Amino acid sequence: MISVENLSKAFPIKAHKKKNNGQSKDPREQGNQFHALKDVSFHCDKGEVLGLLGPNGAGKTTALRILSTALKPDSGIINVSYVDVVKNPKIAKQKIGFLSGKTGLYGRLTARENIEFFAKLHGVTDEFLKNDADEIYESLAITSYLDRRVEHLSTGMQQKVSIARAVIHNPEVLVLDEPTTGLDIMATETIMEFVQLMKQQGTAVIFSTHHLDEIALLADRVSVIYQGVSCFDDSVGNFQQQASDLDLRKAFMNVLKGAQ
Numbered sequence: 609m610i611s612v613e614n615l616s617k618a619f620p621i622k623a624h625k626k627k628n629n630g631q632s633k634d635p636r637e638q639g640n641q642f643h644a645l646k647d648v649s650f651h652c653d654k655g656e657v658l659g660l661l662g663p664n665g666a667g668k669t670t671a672l673r674i675l676s677t678a679l680k681p682d683s684g685i686i687n688v689s690y691v692d693v694v695k696n697p698k699i700a701k702q703k704i705g706f707l708s709g710k711t712g713l714y715g716r717l718t719a720r721e722n723i724e725f726f727a728k729l730h731g732v733t734d735e736f737l738k739n740d741a742d743e744i745y746e747s748l749a750i751t752s753y754l755d756r757r758v759e760h761l762s763t764g765m766q767q768k769v770s771i772a773r774a775v776i777h778n779p780e781v782l783v784l785d786e787p788t789t790g791l792d793i794m795a796t797e798t799i800m801e802f803v804q805l806m807k808q809q810g811t812a813v814i815f816s817t818h819h820l821d822e823i824a825l826l827a828d829r830v831s832v833i834y835q836g837v838s839c840f841d842d843s844v845g846n847f848q849q850q851a852s853d854l855d856l857r858k859a860f861m862n863v864l865k866g867a868q
């Protein structure tokens with residue numbers, strides 16, 4: 609459903625950031641370039657959930673922004689159901705739903721207006737919005753505040769509205785960048801259940817997280833990025849096998865140790 613092969617991406621380093629005050633230099637810094645991604649590959653099939661792990665600064669958000677077409681890679685291939693995302697970003701966008709760290713919602717519009725504005729940009733019909741969108745709103749438990757302005761909603765409420773916005777055009781692939789960060793237990797639970805529902809409906813779901821309990825609960829596959837390089841991409845069962853007692857935290861640490 610979605611395959612990502614050998615992605616690389618470098619950012620120019622701003623002159624004032626080059627002074628590192630004696631701190632050891634990140635090996636990804638070369639000349640005036642910071643190689644945020646050097647070689648990242650993973651894939652996720654229809655009805656599968658892929659958990660993307662990696663320490664802070666590993667390159668997860670950069671990789672996910674490339675999938676969403678917000679960033680262009682320097683090299684690498686991404687295919688979503690036989691559509692080349694880099695060559696055909698407009699067609700690919702129709703097939704991908706993306707939730708980024710920043711919600712990007714318009715505070716002065718209501719939740720419903722935000723979702724419907726985005727839906728219309730993606731060619732979603734009025735009929736769908738009238739008859740079928742309620743199912744999405746109910747699954748995310750946002751029905752009661754759909755007509756409130758987004759600026760008056762809590763972080764968790766806004767996050768769930770953003771997820772509704774990301775799936776309103778029925779994407780084949782759903783990409784969620786740390787969807788539960790900063791949320792309470794109930795909002796987290798709703799999002800976890802929603803991911804399971806998407807999976808049952810055949811969507812390929814990729815989500816980045818620092819929470820290993822979410823991996824245990826949801827993921828079929830795990831991909832680990834360390835310093836811009838993929839160092840693990842396999843089933844959750846084989847990920848667990850990286851620790852003798854099958855403990856996910858130890859498995860993660862062992863994968864990182866092997867990459868150093």
Ligand SMILES: Nc1ncnc2c1ncn2[C@@H]1O[C@H](COP(=O)(O)OP(=O)(O)OP(=O)(O)O)[C@@H](O)[C@H]1O
Pocket residue numbers: 619620642644662663664665666667668669670671
């Ligand atoms: N636009 C940019 N310009 C320069 N450097 C960038 C830019 N975007 C990201 N980086 C750098 O690339 C590296 C990877 O960042 P990224 O946000 O992808 O990491 P991450 O794995 O999502 O981290 P976290 O878990 O902390 O969210 C970081 O060192 C970051 O500072």
